[in-house]
Amino acid sequence: MNLIRALTLRQLQIFVVASRLPSFARAAEELHLSQPAVSMQIRQLEDALGLPLFERLSRRLALTEAGERLSHHASRILGEIKDIEDTMTSLAQADSGTIAVSIVSSATYFAPKLLALYSQQFPKVDVHFSVGNRETLLRLLQDNATDLAIMGRPPPELGTTAEPLARHPHVIIAPLNHPLRDARRFDLQELAGDTFLLREPGSGTRAVVEHMFRQHLFTPARCVTLGSNETIKQAVMAGMGVSLLSLHTLPFELRAGALAVLDVNGTPLERTWQIVHLTSKQLSPTCVAFRRFMLEHAQPYLEREYAEFLPQPSSAAARRAAAAAATKHGGDGATDRTVAR
Template identity: 30%
Template sequence: MNYTLHQLDVFAKVARLQSVTKAAEALHLTQPAVSIQLKNFQDQFNIPLTEIISRRLYLTDFGREIAQAAEKILYEAHAINDRTLAHKGLLYGKLTLSVVSTGKYVMPYFLSGFMQAHEGIELVMDVTNREKVVDSLANNEVDFALVSILPKQFNLNYLDLMPNKLYLVGRGVNQAEHTDKDPRLLETLPLIYREAGSGTRSMMETFIADHQLVVRKRLELASNEAVKQALLAGLGYSIMPLIGIRNELLDNDLQIIPIRGLPLQTSWMLTWHKAKQLSPVAQAYLTYLQANKESTIQQWFDWYERF
């Protein structure tokens, strides 16, 4: 036997998710890379670990035994690393976050200084839509969640990080024909929506409903990045968070179209359950944010107030 910890990790993840594709996503690897590691691991045994039935992957009885053993080995390997760091007097452990998709433009800057100061911390950050972020809070799967609309169904603590501003954005309209900033302009434009479950979409739909507008939805896309590319291609207009379109605005590739009632504004908030017992790593991160939030904003987001 000559398997590696990496192969054990790949097999354990495949076994847990019963999918090579999902394991690749979770490990931030390509699907072919996971398939190769899985095959190399399998080749060291004379008994099959997995089987494919109706295009679905299943573990054999032997595979389940090996998966359980792999989990134990990986746990002990991590424990050895943690003990080593502890003897050095270093903070160690895992920090888990669930972040709404637009938060990918925010959260890394509030993490970088902390992660650089603590090499023993493993960061697991899931970037997804608001609905799935709320689910991760409901299931107590993460230390913290980053949202721009606070879920009301939970008893939460939260820390405001910075404002979240949303404007109507596109390749421009004839400003000579649009001088009164009337929200009814949206009725004349092809609008691009985020997918259902998105916080950005929720705020856009609330604005439209509050002004009793009848609008034309041209496209529905699954990420703010996809919406931005559609705007750049001239496919329509959308109400978008300012945080993700800095370069496009500064380069004049996109323009903010002034509308009465915009920008919509909330805050980027780091949230966690009030009853949650924070781990030493999570508590250390919260303390770091409280001490360094303002300097992080000044260092990375000084451009934000220009708009």
């Protein structure tokens, strides 16, 4: 007996309905079929099984022992089919599923809050996110180990699609007793005698500060490499030197008045947060919806959170300014949609 070939889901559906009604005529009414059509499907099912499924008792249909047992299995099979249908519909509507998101360490100060907001709206979506420097994210993208990455510069060495999320200003910070704390619009060369505290090679922040040095033909008296934004902030507060960091890593220190932002010409350096994925990757509907959520919410959220530290233009103007600045400074950002190869 090869039931896989002999049975159909339609036969099981008709059987389950007929098994709980007193006659094939009533089953036909519920199924919007003719009574002969119902009788034919039941007969074909019985022929495939080699056993009678119904018997007539006192002018009513009753299940045989084979019918009773089949009723249990058929209901379970149809229930599983319904679960599959619900799951596929849910995925198509992007309100469930799994997403892998990777973020650079500088984005840890805002991205988790946006992820939490997304999870409140889509509680059935399981978001896995990891944190690393730029090189780590490039490796994850290259290995197809992440769906989406939130970072600064889109990687030209990979075939990726990058879309701008929000402005990403960088500022020069100093200890509160720095002699130029209250100076206005002075040149970077005035800091030539200072020690600059830098992120590790491979970090996006390190690339930004090195670009600034080249652009201004600037060589600091001394450079010290430290492994994280938090370590750099503590070192600056302790008086070890000055540093260029993302403004988005500084909300707590600036609100507490623990650091000074120096008013250096050419700063804030405007970059752009990007959301990146491999161009060859087929994003699921859930990933597409998550990307759309981030594109809609990141800029307004950052404008609200950092309005007290920098004047914020409108969202549309911010994107135009950030894209123009990124293009001017060697491709650290992207216009509406960038494919990097």
